[in-house]
Amino acid sequence: MNPVLKLLLEGGSLSTAQMAQVAGLSVSQVEQHLEQLKKDNIFLGWRPVLDLSHEAAAAALVRAVIEVKVTPERGGGFNRFAERIARFDEVESCYLMSGGYDLLVFVKGASLQKVALFVSERLSSIEGVLSTSTHFMLRCYKEQGFLLADNESNSSRLNVAP
Amino acid sequence: MSTDPKRWVAGHVAALPKSGIRDFFELVAKMKGQDVISLGVGEPDFVTPWHVREAAIFALERGKTYYTSNLGMIELRRAVSAYVEEHFKVSYRPEDQVLITVGVSEAIDLALRALCNPGDKVMFHQPCYVSYHPSVSLVHAEGIAVPTYAKDNFALTAEALRAAWQPGAKILMLNLPCNPTGGTCNLEQLTKIAEFCREKDLLVMSDEIYSELTFDGVHTSIASLPGMAERTIFLHGFSKAFAMTGWRIGYACGPSVLIDAMMKVHQYTMLCASIVAQEAALEALTRGWDSVLKMREQYHRRRDLIVRRFNEIGLKCHSPRGSFYAFPDIQSTGLTEKEFSFSLLEKEKVAVVPGAAFGENGVGHVRACFATSYEQIIEACDRTERFVQGLRR
Numbered sequence: 349m350n351p352v353l354k355l356l357l358e359g360g361s362l363s364t365a366q367m368a369q370v371a372g373l374s375v376s377q378v379e380q381h382l383e384q385l386k387k388d389n390i391f392l393g394w395r396p397v398l399d400l401s402h403e404a405a406a407a408a409l410v411r412a413v414i415e416v417k418v419t420p421e422r423g424g425g426f427n428r429f430a431e432r433i434a435r436f437d438e439v440e441s442c443y444l445m446s447g448g449y450d451l452l453v454f455v456k457g458a459s460l461q462k463v464a465l466f467v468s469e470r471l472s473s474i475e476g477v478l479s480t481s482t483h484f485m486l487r488c489y490k491e492q493g494f495l496l497a498d499n500e501s502n503s504s505r506l507n508v509a510p
Numbered sequence: 511m512s513t514d515p516k517r518w519v520a521g522h523v524a525a526l527p528k529s530g531i532r533d534f535f536e537l538v539a540k541m542k543g544q545d546v547i548s549l550g551v552g553e554p555d556f557v558t559p560w561h562v563r564e565a566a567i568f569a570l571e572r573g574k575t576y577y578t579s580n581l582g583m584i585e586l587r588r589a590v591s592a593y594v595e596e597h598f599k600v601s602y603r604p605e606d607q608v609l610i611t612v613g614v615s616e617a618i619d620l621a622l623r624a625l626c627n628p629g630d631k632v633m634f635h636q637p638c639y640v641s642y643h644p645s646v647s648l649v650h651a652e653g654i655a656v657p658t659y660a661k662d663n664f665a666l667t668a669e670a671l672r673a674a675w676q677p678g679a680k681i682l683m684l685n686l687p688c689n690p691t692g693g694t695c696n697l698e699q700l701t702k703i704a705e706f707c708r709e710k711d712l713l714v715m716s717d718e719i720y721s722e723l724t725f726d727g728v729h730t731s732i733a734s735l736p737g738m739a740e741r742t743i744f745l746h747g748f749s750k751a752f753a754m755t756g757w758r759i760g761y762a763c764g765p766s767v768l769i770d771a772m773m774k775v776h777q778y779t780m781l782c783a784s785i786v787a788q789e790a791a792l793e794a795l796t797r798g799w800d801s802v803l804k805m806r807e808q809y810h811r812r813r814d815l816i817v818r819r820f821n822e823i824g825l826k827c828h829s830p831r832g833s834f835y836a837f838p839d840i841q842s843t844g845l846t847e848k849e850f851s852f853s854l855l856e857k858e859k860v861a862v863v864p865g866a867a868f869g870e871n872g873v874g875h876v877r878a879c880f881a882t883s884y885e886q887i888i889e890a891c892d893r894t895e896r897f898v899q900g901l902r903r
Contacts, residue, residue, distance in 0.1 A: 370811055506551060508863060
């Protein structure tokens with residue numbers, strides 16, 4: 349595997365210079381790897397992982413998960429629906445699912461009202477959408493691999509041990 | 511009449527030297543809160559994998575708070591037997607050839623107490639884990655240190671063993687990969703050591719606690735070589751590979767007569783290992799291998815990083831084939847290992863352990879544990895570089 353991709357996947361927060369040291373590459377080699385990953389559309393971009401329970405971090409306070417049932421189109425299947433839905437700014441992620449519904453859509457909005465309006469006026473009114481089921485997120489315990497209430501402490505470990 | 515309480519301390523205990531790590535530990539402890547980066551630890555920086563901790567919690571919820579068999583839970587002994595057979599290619603019967611202990615440290619103590627008569631001679635390669643020689647002294651046996659050298663990447667050689675051997679030698683203690691050097695033996699070296707042990711009728715106590723953390727090639731247990739299982743006590747535990755140091759859980763495998771002798775001492779002193787730790791260990795063996803591989807991969811890259819940086823700085827450092835310790839030679843700085851460690855701590859707040867703490871053959875080296883994050887390793891190396899450059903100016 350691409351050594352830089354490997355480090356990215358581990359989810360650390362190494363700088364390019366640090367990545368270079370860890371992977372045993374030069375800084376410019378790491379940058380080249382990053383460029384190539386972007387060109388190949390593997391690495392799409394940087395995003396911070398935030399604890400949205402903090403006011404300061406909450407650009408969009410309300411988040412919801414929406415299960416969407418649609419009628420697949422002849423010729424297009426689910427793709428055209430999914431791509432259409434995915435283009436809305438409110439949509440953070442959109443997946444085609446197996447099971448009881450077709451699309452799972454992660455939505456964010458500044459208020460409950462705004463998310464509700466998005467669902468009722470934009471999403472459910474798309475032709476072919478049979479039903480939606482919206483679940484508002486109440487509290488986050490783990491965000492993309494990060495524990496929010498991480499009370500594991502290393503501080504009482506011995507500094508020197510045999 | 512003397513009133514000094516010292517008069518009650520047993521002579522052989524009073525004569526034990528203070529651990530070379532102790533002074534240094536106290537010095538580092540005093541600097542708490544001062545942004546010290548410690549490469550002085552002897553344990554993983556990972557917390558025990560959650561599924562293992564969760565299994566222990568579940569055991570407590572089910573009321574598992576009682577003694578187990580002296581030998582340890584049979585389910586755990588079965589799992590140990592299967593694990594050792596799969597990874598080390600040696601078969602032990604769970605019923606009478608496996609003993610669950612409170613870490614490898616207890617297992618070493620049990621073996622020495624069960625097998626040594628006063629005056630027996632016990633060989634061990636050095637630099638070595640700090641407790642080896644004292645454990646031998648505590649059973650009134652005599653330790654024979656066999657030197658290992660940087661030029662051999664701190665592998666034990668049969669030649670050094672032969673040169674150090676004395677009549678009356680009964681046991682050879684091995685720790686491969688080795689704390690503090692990371693040294694291991696290849697198959698050829700190990701085969702020669704095995705031949706020597708058969709020739710001199712030595713019993714081997716093989717502490718293989720770091721074996722899963724072998725980065726280059728595969729680890730071979732001396733117990734798996736022809737004719738060796740019958741003269742080897744295989745010692746292993748969960749502390750390093752499964753990041754379970756604080757649980758204090760390990761095991762010994764060997765010929766049933768020897769395990770039975772160790773069990774006698776164990777039952778009258780420890781009774782059994784903690785049932786909660788045993789339950790956690792069972793979970794680790796059953797479902798923990800993926801975690802071991804993940805942690806090993808991390809250590810591997812950290813090793814490559816720290817060894818490369820030390821060499822770039824001008825501290826000659828062999829690449830340890832196993833363990834999570836780098837053992838660079840610091841003699842090019844003109845300092846002794848003690849001066850180097852104290853001065854590096856004082857000036858740049860990086861803690862490494864002076865090599866002489868691991869025996870006289872550790873002179874001129876320091877032990878740097880790379881079981882810490884990339885960021886910390888990089889920062890520690892940057893600071894060490896600054897320190898070394900300052901010395902040369």
